[in-house]
Amino acid sequence: MAKLRVAMAGCGLIARQHLEGYRRSGRAVVEALIDTKEENSAQFAKEVGGSPKIFNNLTKALEWGEFxxxxxxxxxxxxxxxxxxxxxxxxxxxxxxxxxxxHRECEKLLTAGQDHVTQNKKVFMIGENAQYWPEVVKVKEIIDSGRIGDVYFAKASYWxxxxxxxxxxxxxxxxxxxCDPSRVGGGILMNGSCHWLRPLRMWLGEVGEVVGTVSESAYEGMPAGYETQAQALLRFKNGKTACFHGMYASHALSDTPFFQVYGSKGEITIGGGFKGGVTVYDREHVNGESQGPALGYVESFPPEIEAFVSAVLDNKPLDADAMYCSGEPRIAWAIYRSLESKRFEKVVWDS
Ligand SMILES: NC(=O)c1ccc[n+]([C@@H]2O[C@H](COP(=O)([O-])OP(=O)(O)OC[C@H]3O[C@@H](n4cnc5c(N)ncnc54)[C@H](O)[C@@H]3O)[C@@H](O)[C@H]2O)c1
Structure with missing residues (x-):
């Protein structure tokens, strides 16, 4: 296969980031655009360039199938x-x-996905760009180097x-x-929070149990009762702990670091706001040492897309399979259960 022929389904906000990834890869061509809103696909087609076929539903696109x-x-x-x-x-x-x-649909999809991979010999990748967020990858390298000693605690602040x-x-x-919880599957916990939970899992290990609360922050435009704020304590299977806070707001916010990771010899931070930047605080650098240029969140998308292209074209194994990627929603569901029980709830991995 010379170039990967891609159909992009959903021509909204995130499609722009994925498109940039395909462009940078240079090994993919967008053959079809699918969106129920024709104005969205028409506008996106101009950005894509070339002459992709446009469909207003996925079924018709799959019937054509030239991708x-x-x-x-x-x-x-x-x-x-x-x-x-x-x-x-x-x-x-x-x-x-x-x-x-x-949970039910997740388990069914995992089973179908397993068959898709083993029987159809096709790639089934879940898009979790935080796996490729340059700052997150850098922090993992620093932790693995031993520079901050044994990591015992982390804070993730998604705002x-x-x-x-x-x-x-x-x-x-x-x-x-x-803005509709029934379409999102919840509130902030089932949306952007996953990109803050994944790094915690990459650095500290697998989450065993969680307890949390949710509430409404000051965010204009959401219906009353919509969960726009969440906080949780995470206890990892290895005994380490982390706390997570997620918040959408309409008002100004300070530059709270997105992440703080504490080890026996120091601390690592990832700067708040999507601009990023990693700083290490240790005995030799009590005021912090910057770890190279800030690349930022949006730079996570091109390597994510390259991982997909490479999984198909080069048979490269996925960095995180579908089962691993079900971890973030499983954590969210355990937090939701804890709202009822008001105690730690285990993250459930089987149906
Ligand atoms: N990784 C990230 O940082 C990140 C950020 C934003 C969104 N996302 C994810 O990307 C996905 C899309 O979010 P978005 O923000 O781009 O949403 P969006 O609303 O901007 O775009 C979604 C598009 O899908 C189209 N659509 C709706 N129903 C459709 C259907 N039946 N068939 C085809 N198209 C249909 C809509 O018309 C719209 O153009 C979600 O899963 C979201 O969680 C990820």
Whole structure:
């Protein structure tokens, strides 16, 4: 296969980041665009260039079928059906997070995904860009080097304000799917929080149990009762702990670091705001030593897309398989259970 022929399903916000990834890869060509809103696919077609075929639903695109892979970037409640349809049509799949909005569909999709990989010999990758976030990868390297000693605790602070976030402009008004918990599968915990939970798992290990609370922050445009703030304590299977705080806001916010990782010999931070930057604090650098240029969150997308292209074209194993990627929604579901029980809840890995 010379170039990967891709159909992009869902021509919204995140499609722009994926497109940049395909461009930088240079080993993919966008053959089809799929969006129920024709104005969205028409506008995106101008940005894509060339002459991709445009479809207003996935079924019609799969009937045409002149592509190898589908990049699914539709609202969360459609992920399950869209992924199953692409499996049935024997296509390689990149599915944006979260893989499903509930436990039952997640388990079914994992089973179908396993068959897709082993029997159809096709790639089933879940899009979790934090796996490739340059600052997150850098922190992992520093931890593995032993520079901050034994890591015992971390704080993850996910915050987005409409005043500066590139991702929140579009989530406004009760008509957007992102404002509807039944379409999202919850609130902030089932949305951007996963990108802060993944790094914790990469650095500290697998999460065993969690307890949390959710509430409403000051965020204009969300319906009353929508969970725009969440906090949780995470206890890892190896005994380490972390705390997570996630918040959407419309007002100004300080530059709270996105991550603070504490070890027996020092601390590592990732700067807040999507600009990034890693700093190490240790005995020799009590005021901190910057670890090279800040690359930032959006630079996570090109390597994520390259990982997908390479999985198909070069047979390169995935950095995180679908089962591993179900970890973030499983953590969110355990936090939701803890709201009822008011105690630590185990992260459930089997049905
Ligand atoms: N990794 C990240 O940082 C990140 C950031 C934002 C969004 N996302 C994820 O990307 C996905 C899409 O989010 P978004 O922000 O781009 O949403 P969006 O609303 O901007 O775009 C979604 C697009 O899907 C289209 N659509 C709706 N129903 C459809 C259907 N049945 N068939 C085809 N197209 C349909 C909509 O018209 C819209 O153009 C979600 O899974 C979201 O969680 C990830």
């Amino acid at each position: 190898d892979a589908v990049d699914i970037m539709t609202p969360h409640d459609l992920h399950f059906d869209h992924a199953l349809a692409c499996m049935k049509a024997n296509k390689h799949i990149l599915l944006e997070k979260p893989m499903a909005t509930n 987005e304000t409409k005043l500066s976030s590139p991702f929140m402009k579009d989530v406004d008004g009760s008509t957007h799917w992102g």
